Amino acid sequence: EVQLVETGGGLIQPGGSLRLSCAASGFTVSSNYMSWVRQAPGKGLEWVSVIYSGGSTYYADSVKGRFTISRDNSKNTLYLQMNSLRAEDTAVYYCARQPRGLYFDYWGQGTLVTVSS
Amino acid sequence: EIVMTQSPATLSVSPGERATLSCRASQSVSSNLAWYQQKPGQAPRLLIYGASTRATGIPARFSGSGSGTEFTLTISSLQSEDFAVYYCQQYNNWPQYTFGQGTKLEIK
Secondary structure (H helix, E strand, C coil): CEEEEEEEEECCCCCCCCCEEEECCCCCCCCCCCEEECCCCCCEEEEEEEEEECCCEEEEECCCCCCCEEECCCCCCEEECCCCCHHCEEEEEEEEECCCHCCCECCCCEEEEECCC | CCEEEECEEEEEEEECCCCEEEEEEHHHHHHHHEEECCCCCCCCEEEECCCCCCCCCCCCEEEEEEEEEEEEEECCCCCCCHCCCEEEEEEECCCCCCCCEEEEEEEE
C-alpha cells in the first residue's frame, strides 16, 4: 500500500528556516517523480517543487532561490528545505507522487507551516 | 504560465441529481488535465487524468470530457459523499503545473 507521511511543520518567524520531510512506503521515491504542493488557509492548491527520478529539480517562481527539494534514497524520504520564509508561505504542505511528472496520484496528509512573528 | 479557470465557484445540487463542473485553460493543454476531489481537512484525491480516464477505485458516476481549452467533470447521480471541493490541474506545460481555483459542490 502506498503511503506518504509528512512531518516538520510548525510555527516559524519570518526570515526563518524549516525542513519538511515526507516518508514514503509501498514504493521507491528515487524511481518516481515527487512534488510538494501547498494550500494556504482557505485557498486553492499551488504546486511548489518537483524532483524527477533522474534528479532534476524545478521550482515555482514564488519559491525559487529560497526552497530546495531533495531526497534520501536510503531512507526513502523526500525533503523540502525552506529558507527566508515569508508570511505568504503559510500553508499546508503536501508531498505527492507524480507518475512521469504528470498528475498527482498519491498524496500525504499534509503538514502545516505557519510563518508569523 | 497557463491559467486554469473553474466555473462556477459554488454549485448547489440536490442528491441524486447530475452535477456539471467546468474548467477552462488559458491556452491548449491537449488532454493533459486531471481532476481532484478534496473534502475538509483531507488531502486531495485524484479522480480523473488524461481528461477522461478514471483513477483506480473511482466510481463510474464520475466522468471527464474535453480537450484543448475546455473541460468538464460530470457526476451523474450525486451521493452524499460527493459534496466537496473539486480542482482541475494541467500538466501539459510541465514542470510548471497549475491548478484551477476550485469549485465547491454543496447540497441544495
